[in-house]
Amino acid sequence: MSNRWKLITKGLVKDNPTFVLVLGMCPTLGTTTSAINGMGMGVATMCVLILSNIVISAVARFIPDKVRIPSYIVIISAFVTIVQLLMQAYLPSLYETLGLFIPLIVVNCIVLGRAEAFANKNGVIDSACDGLGIGLGFTLSLTVVGLVREILGSGSAFGWKFMAPDGMLLFVLAPGAFIVLGYLMVLFRKLTTK
Amino acid sequence: MEYILIIISAVFVNNILLSQFLGVCPFLGVSKKVSTALGMSAAVTFVMALATCVTYLLQYYVLVPLGVEYLQTVCFILVIAGLVQMVEIIIKKISPSLYQALGIFLPLITTNCAVLGVALMVVQKQFSFGGEAHMLNLGQSVVFAIASAIGFGLAIILFAGIREQLEISKVPKAFQGVPIALITAGIMAMAFMGFSGMV
Numbered sequence: 535m536s537n538r539w540k541l542i543t544k545g546l547v548k549d550n551p552t553f554v555l556v557l558g559m560c561p562t563l564g565t566t567t568s569a570i571n572g573m574g575m576g577v578a579t580m581c582v583l584i585l586s587n588i589v590i591s592a593v594a595r596f597i598p599d600k601v602r603i604p605s606y607i608v609i610i611s612a613f614v615t616i617v618q619l620l621m622q623a624y625l626p627s628l629y630e631t632l633g634l635f636i637p638l639i640v641v642n643c644i645v646l647g648r649a650e651a652f653a654n655k656n657g658v659i660d661s662a663c664d665g666l667g668i669g670l671g672f673t674l675s676l677t678v679v680g681l682v683r684e685i686l687g688s689g690s691a692f693g694w695k696f697m698a699p700d701g702m703l704l705f706v707l708a709p710g711a712f713i714v715l716g717y718l719m720v721l722f723r724k725l726t727t728k
Numbered sequence: 729m730e731y732i733l734i735i736i737s738a739v740f741v742n743n744i745l746l747s748q749f750l751g752v753c754p755f756l757g758v759s760k761k762v763s764t765a766l767g768m769s770a771a772v773t774f775v776m777a778l779a780t781c782v783t784y785l786l787q788y789y790v791l792v793p794l795g796v797e798y799l800q801t802v803c804f805i806l807v808i809a810g811l812v813q814m815v816e817i818i819i820k821k822i823s824p825s826l827y828q829a830l831g832i833f834l835p836l837i838t839t840n841c842a843v844l845g846v847a848l849m850v851v852q853k854q855f856s857f858g859g860e861a862h863m864l865n866l867g868q869s870v871v872f873a874i875a876s877a878i879g880f881g882l883a884i885i886l887f888a889g890i891r892e893q894l895e896i897s898k899v900p901k902a903f904q905g906v907p908i909a910l911i912t913a914g915i916m917a918m919a920f921m922g923f924s925g926m927v
Binding site: 556560563603612614615618634637638641642643707708709711712715717719724 | 845903
C-alpha cells in the first residue's frame with residue numbers, strides 16, 4: 535500500500551513532469567493562459583494517461599517488441615479521440631479554447647514516455663497509480679503556471695477578478711508563457727534542492 | 729499574392745514555435761549547436777510538406793466521403809509515423825550522405841507535435857489572408873506547411889546561435905540549462921511580436 539502511495543505522490547515533486555523531467559512543454563506553454571484552462575488541459579491529459587497506462591500494461595505481453603511503439607500510439611490516440619468527443623459534447627467552451635492541443639495529447643511525450651518506461655513492465659493497478667501520480671503532477675504544474683500568468687496578465691485568479699486594472703497583457707501572450715515557466719522552474723529548483 | 733501572404737504569415741507573424749507553441753520539445757532539445765539545428769529543420773521541412781499533402785488527401789478523399797472524420801487523430805498519427813519510417817528507408821538507400829546528416833533526427837519527428845499540429849490545422853481551421861476566411865486548398869496547404877517549417881527552422885537556428893553564446897557566459901546555477909533557455913525564448917518571442925498585425 536505504501537508503495538502505491540509513493541507511486542502517486544512521486545509525480546508531484548520528485549518526478550514532476552513539467553519542472554523536473556521537462557516533458558510536454560507544448561501544452562504547458564500553449565494552454566496556460568488562465569488557471570482554469572491549464573487545469574482543464576491537465577485533467578484531460580491525466581485521463582488519457584491513466585486509461586492508456588491501464589490498457590498498455592494489460593496487453594503489453596501480447597504485443598511483439600518490434601511493433602510496440604506504433605501499437606501504443608494507436609491505443610493512446612483511441613483514448614484521446616474518446617476524451618476529445620466527450621469534451622466536445624459536455625464542455626464545449628473549454629474544448630473551444632484548448633482547441634488543437636486536445637488531439638495533440640497523442641504526441642505528448644509524457645504519455646508515450648510512461649507507457650514505455652513504466653506501464654509495459656508493471657501490473658495494471660501499479661500502472662494506474664503511476665498514471666494518476668504523473669497526471670496529478672502535470673495538472674498541478676499547469677494550474678500553477680496558468681494561475682501566475684492569469685494573476686500577472688489579467689489581474690484575476692480562477693476567473694475571480696481582484697484587480698481593477700487589466701494587468702500586463704504580455705503575460706497572457708506568447709512571450710509571457712516562456713518567461714513565467716522559466717522563472718517558475720528556477721523557483722522549483724531552489725525550493726527542492728537544499 | 730495569397731501565397732506570399734501565407735508565407736509571411738506562417739514564417740513571421742504566426743510563427744509556429746514562438747506564437748503557437750508547437751514543437752517546443754525539439755526546440756529545447758536539439759538547439760545546442762547551429763549545425764544540428766540546421767539538420768533538424770531540414771528534416772522537419774521535408775516531412776511536414778509530405779505529411780500535410782498526404783493527410784490532406786486522406787481527409788478529403790477517404791475520411792469525409794466515408795463520414796468517419798472522428799478517426800482523424802488516429803489516422804493522421806499513423807500516416808505520419810509510417811511516412812517518417814518510409815522517408816528514412818528511402819533516404820538511406822538513395823543518398824547515404826543525406827542520411828548521415830538527417831538520420832538521427834528522423835525518428836524524433838514522429839513525436840514532434842508541429843507536424844501533426846500543422847496537418848490538423850489545415851483541415852480544421854479557416855484562414856483569412858486579407859480576404860474572406862476560407863479552408864485552404866491542397867496547394868495552399870502545402871505552401872502553408874513548408875512556410876511553417878521554415879518558420880520553425882528560422883526560430884530554432886537563431887536560438888541555437890544564441891545558445892552557443894550562452895554556453896560560454898556565466899549563468900547563475902539555478903538558471904542553468906532549460907530555465908535560461910526558456911527565458912531567452914521568451915525574449916525572442918517578444919521580438920517576433922513586432923511582426924504582429926502585418927498580415
